Amino acid sequence: MTTSGAGAALSHVGKVRSNNQDSGYSGHHLFVVADGMGGHAGGDVASAMALNRIIEADEPYPSSEAAEATLQSAILAANSILGDTVSKHRELTGMGTTVSALAVIGNEVAIAHIGDSRIYLFREGELSQITVDHTFVQRLVDSGRITAEEAMVHPRRSVLMRVLGDVDASPEIDTMTLGTQPGDRWVLCSDGLSGVVDETHITATLTEQLSAQRTAEKLVRQSLDRGAPDNVTVVVVDIVDEPVSDGEPVVVGSASKPVAFALTPSVKKPSLIPNSWLHPGRVTSLGNSHFEPASEDYLDELIEEDERRARRRRITWLVGLIVVIIAIVGGVVLGYAWTQTRYFVGGDADTVVIYQGIQQDVGPIKLSNVKEDTGIPLGSLSDFDRQAVDQTISASSFTEALDIVKRLRVTDDQ
Template sequence: MTVTLRYSARSDIGLVRQTNQDSGYAGPHLCAMCDGMGGPAGGDIASAIAIEHLAPLDADSHQASEMLGLLREAIQSTHTDLVTLSNQDPDLAGLGTTCVAVMRSGNKLAMVHVGDSRAYLLRDGGLTQVTTDHTFVEYLVESGRLTREQARRHPQRSVLLRVLGDAEGEVQLDESIREAVPGDRWLLCSDGLSGPVTAETIAEVLSTVPDPGQAGDQLIDLALRAGGPDNVTAVIFDVVEEAEADTTPQLVGAVANRRARLAAAAGDSPESRPNPEAPTEILPTSPGPTAATPAAKAAALVAGLEETSGPPRTGEEEAVAAEAVAQGNSRRRRRRRSILATLVLVLALVVAGFLGYQWTQSQYYVTIADGKVAIFQGIPQALGPLELSHLVESYSEPDTTTLDDQMIRRLNETVSQPSLEAAREYINVTVMQHRTVVVLPQATTPAPSATPAPAQPAPTAPSAQPEPGAQTTAEAA
């Protein structure tokens, strides 16, 4: 039996936003979801352009080995168009979009992702978040500075690190090839769903509601019940083993609104215009000549999102139009003020950073480096790869092996000094006082061994010599 997709796409403007900047697409060989940004005049354009570039890939003529390359090419083309459009129109500066897209060929799925729109996979009752958000708070979570629960409430949780249209150059995509396993259910959604609705609740709905369309409706309803702070879009597809039935693609959100306007411009009756929140057949991208260059294609896509001209307007209509123009001008002024405020803030941060660095270089500290007492200029800290101190002097005396434990411990913790002279004085006076006194044993000359002197003969008393003429006793006898 052939593996096919059973799919649905649902989107809602939410309870706070004035426009729907999400765009969703679901078809037999392609499902995609894009969340635009850039204000009322940019986000819907960006997400619609991305879907228009991806939609032609919804065909069964592509090989599995080609899918990632085709997706990559479509995404890069989208990025180029958005950058070109932003450079041409100052009012569209900063427009961009996230994107998560899954393409099928046979039993293989190719996925590309950039931004914070998510892909979830439900397999055997367990829900897995397949994508990793390219956001500042996700970086903090992965580096261990925030927990998942803290990240859900962080005020900067929507700050994106990667997005389509933000800057010229190659797009950095997360890419993967996966098996299309029968029984799997996939959800592609914007942060308007994954933000207010927990992963546990999403898993419960996907596990208990068999029909993809009904599951999408229920998930959007839950997001609205949670406050609906953002546009909410859910693209759901099931991998099934059955013959292809309905192969009509479904478009929702900004791209559906754009195509409805194009249909109206082509002269269709109101009854025949596509419902932005219902399945919509593929219509021509734009009327008139084919747009060949990125700039021309972007201009044509923007034209499709603008209101078409009609018969002459009445005075009341003119007043409404004037009010709309005034509101548009007011939005542009607010946007310019916001950009100016951002620039001022960035400049203030740069100046503060420079002054802070200058202060650090007016400080000194004494420590042990490479086994020697040393003086460093700065503070013993670093900002990423930037070290805030450098070696000034090192000393062979005093020898660190002669210092007591108290001084060794103090130097290892670093001793701050207000100037180079003070640091030198600290070494010459305080550190020197903490040298341990080493008393070496005194070398003595060994006493010569006592050798007995040779015995001298005792002096003999001189024998009494008889005086001449005197007789000895014997002789006298």
């Protein structure tokens, strides 16, 4: 059985970014998403130049192995183009891009991937993430240090460990070949979707079985409805068991426009290792993220630093909690001490009593106690005095309480 792919591509600048640094492609045999980084000066250039080189590989492939090798070669060639461009235009230093590419060959797909854009497979109602994010937090998830849910809100969630750009002349590209079948739906997207819309909502949209174009539109709309803090690009590929009419390939995002940057090359200077690669943030993070080299020593240092930050946060919370507890306990102690400076005259079962404290209680905690039983029978008081004592008579001091009792005693004697 021979299958083919019918796709759609859509890209949107989002609600925060001033320009679109994503690029997407839906072709005859090849489908690609690239998410550029490098700030306003270079992110759009990086994704556009990379995609324009990679889509030259959109051709019938004799086998999935050949497709896999072709995609890897095309991506490495794109990486060389980016490096050469930066050497001639130093204002673009630090630009880079992610790439997720999928080629359809009969009943198989070849995949090539670097960065944190994603490829999903939707099959028989279930969504599976096929690619692995080349991010710092994914390393933490893989090592069991944090959960996938914690990774979504981790402060270093945008730190990329692998991208195309001007740092590594031969970056490691993940490649694989997987089987596919009619009814499969493949989704390629930038983190403007995956970092904003959770997989439950993505699955619900795919389950509606809309056309590829309508599905892409609805997924982009979901990101926009959630604030779309980043550019969002979606490519949807449907696997069918019938030939697909040869339409024109679709290019979206920054690659759909002429690549424009300064034409005057600057003198190449020795460069520092560019540890700050500007990259669109996710969801609540609107600041610039960055790329860090994926060496094991550096990764260990980054993990150690992250653990130190976590310990500092725990200590800060613990100190804050202790301060709050001390404040509450201190307030209770001071409050109780104040109540013991107050007095009132009331009655017990049959006599007039001077109480120390206040008339109210707090749950099971009594805020008053008997200071002195005067021995004056309640029955000997006038109706007016008896009612006053029953309702209690407040006094600001023990001396004032004794004066009140003295007046009651005089009334009792009369």
